[in-house]
Amino acid sequence: MSQKISPLLINSLKLPVFETLEELSEITRLSTRLLYCLSKKTDRYYNVIEIPKRNGKMREISIPSYTLHIVQRWILMEILNKLVPSSSAMAFRKGDNFGHKQNAIYHADTLYGLAIDLKDFFPSITANKVYTLFSNLGYNHFAAAILTNLCTLDGRLPQGSACSPAISNIICMNMDKRLIGLCEKRGIRFSRYADDMYFSCDDKLLLLKNYPIIKKIIEDEGFLLNERKTHFHTPSNKKQITGITISPGKAENAVELKAPRKLKQKIRAEIFTCLMTGDYKNREHILGEIAYVEFIERENKYPYKDRIRHYIEEKSTKIQYFPELVQAYNENRFFKDMPLLEGK
Template sequence: MNWLRRFFAWLFGPKQVTRDVARLPDHSGGRAPDVLKEVVQTGGPVKPNYRRLAVRDARLLPDRSRKGGWTGLAWRAPTSVMTGKESRRLFSNSLRTRNRNLRTLATDEKQLARYGLPLWRTETELAAALNLSIEQLRHFSIHRVRDRVPHYVAFAIPKRSGGERVIHAPKKKLKAVLRNVNDQLVSRLPVHAAAHGFVKGRSVKTNAEPHVGRAVVVKLDLEDFFPTVTWARVRGLLISLGYGYPVAAALASLMTESERQPVTVDGQTFHVPVGDRVCVQGAPTSPGLCNAVTRKMDARLSGLSKKLGFTYSRYADDLTFSGDDAKQIETLLNRATRIIHTEGFVVNGKKTRVMRSGNSQKVAGVTVNETLGLSRKERRKIRAALHQATPEKRAQLEGTLAWVHMLNPEQAAKLKADAVRAPTSPGPTTT
């Protein structure tokens, strides 16, 4: 019956709003292909093992048959990448609003003070707080359908589990601005007590501690965690916290970005958006924003867990539940999945795990069977690496030992004692 539940969740559940490119003109004469993402080697300097991300879609290429010039008595403009009218039509999740009450909503100073957030009533005050002119602020925060200079560099890095992770790294000036926004605003946003990732004073250790020694540990994973938090969700969050529409819209645009495709027209290259503005992995503000947006979801999942006799915690996109009543697992999974979907997120079913006490139980890479720390297998690997390490390699392993010490000082002490007794492997000899 799982397939039936997934079907109804897909049919009636909330769906992520994405740019509708189905009505773009098809210049190939047949049905237009889907948007393609390609990871390429070219495109400028990138760190070793990193590769650029390029987005390709033939429907976004300009029609070369549209050349400027006189047609009879009428002047026809030359080929453009996309007009403002087309942009507004194709963005189903518009950056504008016709809701006059929302557009003219004043700043709620008492609400901002209640949450300890900075008081920014206008874009001018926001720009001054960020040490920017109003022109500089709008240079970074206005959404353009034809951007000559992108503010982000997109590239892919290899995942430890296989595949590649796409990173959107802001360029130097924007990165400095986003760090300023993060310090003044995002780091102060309210976050639920169950959230442990990217929160000061919390870590993988505090995330794993509540699940030690439980009969069953259930792990869920959120699919496309950062991109699910769109511009509209960020704007709505800021308005609900007390900011007026102009400031909330400017901040939401500043902290989000679209994937873009480079298009060359008449010798000039433009970077055209091919999707919604979303929180991107690589921006300093994205982790904190995602934690704040998921606050309600964390509260609902915590309440559900308490009702069923389980404990809940979340580290970024990793959700963990633990308890002693295995009979409640199916109820927990069904209700938790329903809550996650109604909150606008998607469960990655391939990564769902149910771990019982007789087998290895891990929470975000930390073993929680009987005590917090590393498994025997992982400790043997570290011990073997210490015995075989050269002096240079052993210095690198000090970082691993420090991490083990944070999780379990007793395990770290035994590994360090073994390291002292271990013979040092000679480095490579040269002749």
């Protein structure tokens, strides 16, 4: 006798109900044949590429086909987004209380920090764990297996799938809760931004003492630490949390958040290239990068937007003798309220 849908969580979360491929087909409005192929021959529907990492090694990205992406988006919107991750999960969530900046702010006024990176984060999450997730929601064996197949590749969570970020947050809930329990008892702050974990307090010895316990909990949950990226931060060195540097502010007891220096150097180089070549095809991309830095550094004494405007005004004087470059500059000003450039 086949296992039936367990109605408790399904109904309370208003999740889509299906027990057969035909019922899933009716809900998604995709043919049973297509759904069968997507779930049974998943590897055919991915384009696997490699991109370089900072350390020179390659990172594997699995890009789903358009059709598989549509199905994964449906799973994300109709199922996964209705599940609430732990309070310590700061990535892949909407709202003012989450994200890079809030993650850094949470630890800004503590003296000591412990940064931990989880090794091979997405591939560490197996298909068995994903199946258990869907099964625990109340889906029967068939439904949980179909959903698992649609979300995994070669028995792992692929980096590149629309579902992987949300699934990783839910899979990590038990680990997060164990670490929250440990840290709350000891007066340690804890947050996790995807595979980047951060622990902070005002007692260096407390962090050092609890590091082995933290490591054991992480390994118990099926993850490994990237020892090369594990760092202790003290008041004598700048804390860097998910790429954001925390530095002392100008006022007493104040702190400033600073976006990555390499990103700001990249923005300046990109702007300089635009000015010197007259090619502004990357203008919108550059404006997006500027907006990100401005968002991170908004509360600082010297606004980033003012500094980058000054840089543009300074460098634009170098092109005043070239009419074509002056014309391109005036037609593609990065900020519309900047004055037109006059040629000489």
